[in-house]
Amino acid sequence: MTKTNPGSFFEDFNLHQRIDHATPRTVTSGDQALYTALYGSRFAVQSSDFFASSIGYRHAPIDDLLTFHIVFGKTVPDISLNAIANLGYADCQFLGPVYPGDTLMAESQVIGLKENSNGKTGTVYVRTIGINQRDDEVLSYVRWVMVRKRDERAAAPEAFVPQLPKRVEPSALGRDCPVIDPALWDNDWSGSPHRFGDYAAGEKIDHVDGMTVEEAEHQLATRLYQNTAKVHFNQFSEAQGRFGRRLIYGGHVISLARALSFNGLGNAFHIAAINGGRHVAPLFAGGTVFAWSEILESADVPGRSDVGALRILTRATRDLPCPEFPVVDGTPDTPGVILELDYWALMPR
């Protein structure tokens, strides 16, 4: 029997199956420094112990998406090693702040299975939970992937497709955010004069700046997250693959778009939930990422007078500046939209 991990194929998954993922990972200020170097993020809460503690945090938490990427990375060897496509995310909630020194672990449960009509592949839905060393849940999300069957003649499980919310309810937001004091929030330090009340549904913001991605950068990022998906690292095999080159981890694009969004959303200090995300087209090294955002909703968070929630649809593009707010146009090989990310951000009132 081989001792290497062959990954799971579609027929290996069972509804309600639970999976404890390797590897527990202590997150440190070193990880956060690398995160800053990889994306140039400038949100004050995550950048400064002094700023964070002045408004009510213990000290600076790590970036929300760093938590997401580390938890996500752990699931790859068990869930998506034989995946053909990462189809979507839903109901992603950030449930507790993660500080340097905390250890992140991940476990998943299979919540849906559906064989495709071609009999060669199927869709696997998993709910993944990120927990810390005190067994607190810090993250919970659903993703679904298309996975190859090992044996096309294997019997299909009974199809079950879970009901997924279109968006996280505002009442569920902000559990991981301490009550902050908006009067102590210094707009000069945070880099933006615009608070929650200054944004309205329908508003569109071009984030202006562009960032070109190098092979070394996305490889460093993806390894930092201990994400082992082969397509990101192996030029020897990818040269013979679908694209002829290494594919950049979709989460790298999400983090770039979020960092670029600082220019226009500087006080959107915390991603409270991700309602959904789609990687519309691939990104390769040498591409330049731009982004723009649309405010979908402006919502009160029940019980919170310190912060409000903006539901934001951020689109990232490849080699296409966004002054005209481009949308998906169905031509994946030309410059255009590569990511749609629908998320809730908290902002001080």
Place this chain on the structure above:
Amino acid sequence: MTKTNPGSFFEDFNLHQRIDHATPRTVTSGDQALYTALYGSRFAVQSSDFFASSIGYRHAPIDDLLTFHIVFGKTVPDISLNAIANLGYADCQFLGPVYPGDTLMAESQVIGLKENSNGKTGTVYVRTIGINQRDDEVLSYVRWVMVRKRDERAAAPEAFVPQLPKRVEPSALGRDCPVIDPALWDNDWSGSPHRFGDYAAGEKIDHVDGMTVEEAEHQLATRLYQNTAKVHFNQFSEAQGRFGRRLIYGGHVISLARALSFNGLGNAFHIAAINGGRHVAPLFAGGTVFAWSEILESADVPGRSDVGALRILTRATRDLPCPEFPVVDGTPDTPGVILELDYWALMPR
């Protein structure tokens, strides 16, 4: 009204205007690790808690230039987003040691303004102060930049050009350096047998080694400093720009030259002040940086018998080894000098 930062144009600046810059930034051992990985610096005081504390420091401070780059980076969105050229630095003093865990903030004051005769641009002089979470000044410097006017017909402010010192006085040096015990300074560990008394004005030192710069490296560095200047990151727009490619942050060259200078100046453990600096020609990825130094002065530091100060002029070159001590020759497109940096370094007696 746009919520993105358009940057300030020449006519937006007022003499004596004060600016508090975003983003407060806690510096960590992660940042210092990245700094080491980016430049390979080997100065013992900044590399080792054990060495630093044995001679009188609390523990290892972060690299002086890491402090400079982080403070500098904060000023970019407010001062130089619409700059055409970074013209110079003067009177840069390091005033307090920065340790991992400290938070750096920056504020600037406009100390000079002068419209250029073409009526399209002007020079802005700012004094920038870096402060820590205890409100101690840790850095102070002047820089001047050429900034575009938004409207060529805008009235010019009355011209005021500040008087700037050619060099920082030796009596102002070393405030951020504890009294060290030169008898406990181990030359084997520091990597050089040459102390303050072994150097004399007029001496020239070729630092021998060369370092080739990759796109990923300077991008990681510049993002680590949260420096948002567009020319460093956006190949899509720079392809249409002046050089057809991304320009490397000048501070990256300064740090490379300083790291290379270890070979010949291994005991010059602390940059106490920068008298002036000029980026004579641009650097692009693929270029190899070499450096050589000339000792301009050897000075006692009043009240200090532990250390002396060397005034050093370090020149960095692109694709030109320095055994013949090249100087600026006015042909920016050929291999040659790209940086002149005039600074004071402390050395144990």
Place this chain on the structure above:
Amino acid sequence: MTKTNPGSFFEDFNLHQRIDHATPRTVTSGDQALYTALYGSRFAVQSSDFFASSIGYRHAPIDDLLTFHIVFGKTVPDISLNAIANLGYADCQFLGPVYPGDTLMAESQVIGLKENSNGKTGTVYVRTIGINQRDDEVLSYVRWVMVRKRDERAAAPEAFVPQLPKRVEPSALGRDCPVIDPALWDNDWSGSPHRFGDYAAGEKIDHVDGMTVEEAEHQLATRLYQNTAKVHFNQFSEAQGRFGRRLIYGGHVISLARALSFNGLGNAFHIAAINGGRHVAPLFAGGTVFAWSEILESADVPGRSDVGALRILTRATRDLPCPEFPVVDGTPDTPGVILELDYWALMPR
């Protein structure tokens, strides 16, 4: 007299000579984060304070090879600046765990000298010791390098070639590993169900995955280790050199192979000793590294019922997947084996 380091030539070395190397280096969680980002290593003990402390460690130690590379890097300016080839390693023992916050220093003794018959070069054998700030030995190894003579007419020292063990004795292993509790070792978290007893001499494991190396990555790594060997950094001079390009530090290949070996050896949590290593062929940026391992021996560690020792021969290749377990075939310019590393790893019973 020049103040730059010209390095030592063969005739400068004396038998029994002792050398204290610069620069003391405090290792931090930032260094470990970079190590993870550079190689994607997933061994649970080094990744997680929580996991490490649950089985008996104080908290997560830094990666064994990070210790090795940092100690090795310190010896370069004194031992191998004028080396033509790094010929081999032997009797490398890890003697104490290294935790973030510890400072590493290195000292060497010349234990052998032998001029080559051409009179132009000679082999220098050194025993290098890595010590921490409490003067504990944490690492000890022998390496030998071929070094140029400054003056071909210089007299040769009397030849002395030290006796070196083919392998470290199992009784010498594990001094730096606390007694762990295998019952508390969670296979799900560590990422492998295979314990010591599941491996037998003769077994071969293809580690499957491949990793392409970029210039920026190996330069970041090698500078992190403060290794100053010129061939890794200077494209300007290497363009005229033997290969026409920068040569990747051999230790970078060792770390890549070790990280890849997680897939098949996930519970081989600690490198207790390196019996020998050979860099069979060079690696350059753009090459993809694969690896496979052969179990040479399975040994009890005297006095230890918690862990056993596997002697493993890991071969790394360039641009050659390893399902057929390739061996050195003597054609260095084609894809094939670039590293043979014979080491002892500890595994829980």
